[in-house]
Amino acid sequence: MPSEMLIKIFSYLDTVSLLAVGRVNRHFYHLANDNGIWLKIYSSCFQPKKTLWKMKSEQTESVSLGCAALHDRKPGYWKKEYIFKQIAVVKARVMQLVKPVDPYTGLPCKNKEAMKASGLSWIIVLKDKIGKEHVMEEANLSFKDTSVTILWYSTDWPCLDILSTLKLFGVIPLLPDQSRARSKNGPRYRSLIAEYRLANLTEKSVEVGADKLVRLFCLNSGLVVGLWKVKNEIAFVMTSLHYHQLFERSTLGSATVKYALPPHKPLLDDVDPEYGLHDYSLHLDMHGRSCTYLCGTFKSLFCRKGRVGRTVRCDFKMIPAVMFSFYIQYFCFKGRNLN
Structure with missing residues (x-):
């Protein structure tokens, strides 16, 4: 089939289908990058401030390839412009949502709305010993004040004996305007959050509880x-992700490398050299997937220099089995400005 006819057919496709067609072979890739197609898509979504081309009434469905907007542009230019523009629009919307901050936790108040606007989701990828990947989409989300709990369940899990690793990814759609549809087959970007070894899981991991059916x-x-x-x-499989820099961890990494968090250097109080931190508040949130069991803020706390940066460890064996789905989230911050 002539290239001109294929380009005409491609011009009727939506953006997700157009990107999918471009993955068929090299010839289709070059045709799907046609600037005329993508300029039409771009102009239909983003009204230009200045008209760079003239269009007669009978030419409303096609753009002249000789116009200034297409002249001397490399193939795929308007495709990239469209994608970058879509990302910029969604980013601006998300930034507006995360501006309001909770005075007790120091975290954005509208995390759930921001995640929905960006199309952010999480998946786990199970890799077996021969390198085959099994992707498990998220099944259930539970949003709390300081964290989101994610639960994956299925009747079609791969056999545990053949699995080698489990990777947790943050996933965002390559075309944010498609985020509302949440298409699993659309182009998406992965950001590695954590990786776990599953070989000899029962011997190398800590068993924290059991009932009649499940360990x-x-x-x-x-x-x-x-x-x-x-x-x-x-x-x-279940995990709880704290909101602190969750967007960065879920979007700024790559498929193989995790996002490197900036080093945290707590400010030492110079009121008394023996004390490390003064007037801090501790926000504690203990919850299951469906309800909150304990939520409170403790003010006017301090710690000595030797304890700054230490983590709190919990012995899960001391907690009843029914409590295993609970998570305690900590977030300390300078509290002198609190009322």
Whole structure:
């Protein structure tokens, strides 16, 4: 089929389908990058401030390839412009949503709305010993004041014995305008958050509880894996992600490298050299996936220099099995300006 006819057919496709067609082969890739097609898409979504081309009434469905907007532009130029513009629009919308900050936690108040606006979601990728990947989309989300709890469950998990690694990714659509549809087949960008080794899971991980049907194992960084007792296979996977720099961790990494958080250097108080931090507040949030069991803020706290930067460890074996789905989230901040 002639290239001109294929370009005409491609001009009737939406952006997601157009990107998918470009992955068929090299010839289709070059045709799907046609500036005439993408300029039409761009101009239909973003009204230009100045008209760079003249269009007669009978030419409303096509753009002349000899116009100034297409002249001396490399193939794919307007495709990139369209994608970058869409990302910029969504980013501006998200930034407006995350501006209001909770005075007690220091975290944005509208995290749920911001995540929905950006199309952000999370997936886990299970890789077996021969390199095949099994992608599990999120099944259930629970938003709290300081964190989001994600639960993956399915009846079609791959066999545990053949699995080698589990990777947790933040996922955003390449075309944010398609985020409302949440198409699993559309182009998406992955950002690696954490990676876990599943080989010899029951021997190398800590068993934190069990009931008549399921055994619970806790991996580092707060990932909980439930295994069926009878088959010793995966029943569900659950994790809780704190809102602190969650957008950065979920969007600014790559498919192979995690986003490197900037070093945290707490400010030392010079009132008394023996004290490390003064007038801090601790916000504690203990919850399940569906309800909150404990939520409170403790003010006027301090710690000595030797304890700055230390983490709090909990012995999960001391907690009843029913409590394993609960998470305690901490966020301390300077509290002198609080009323």
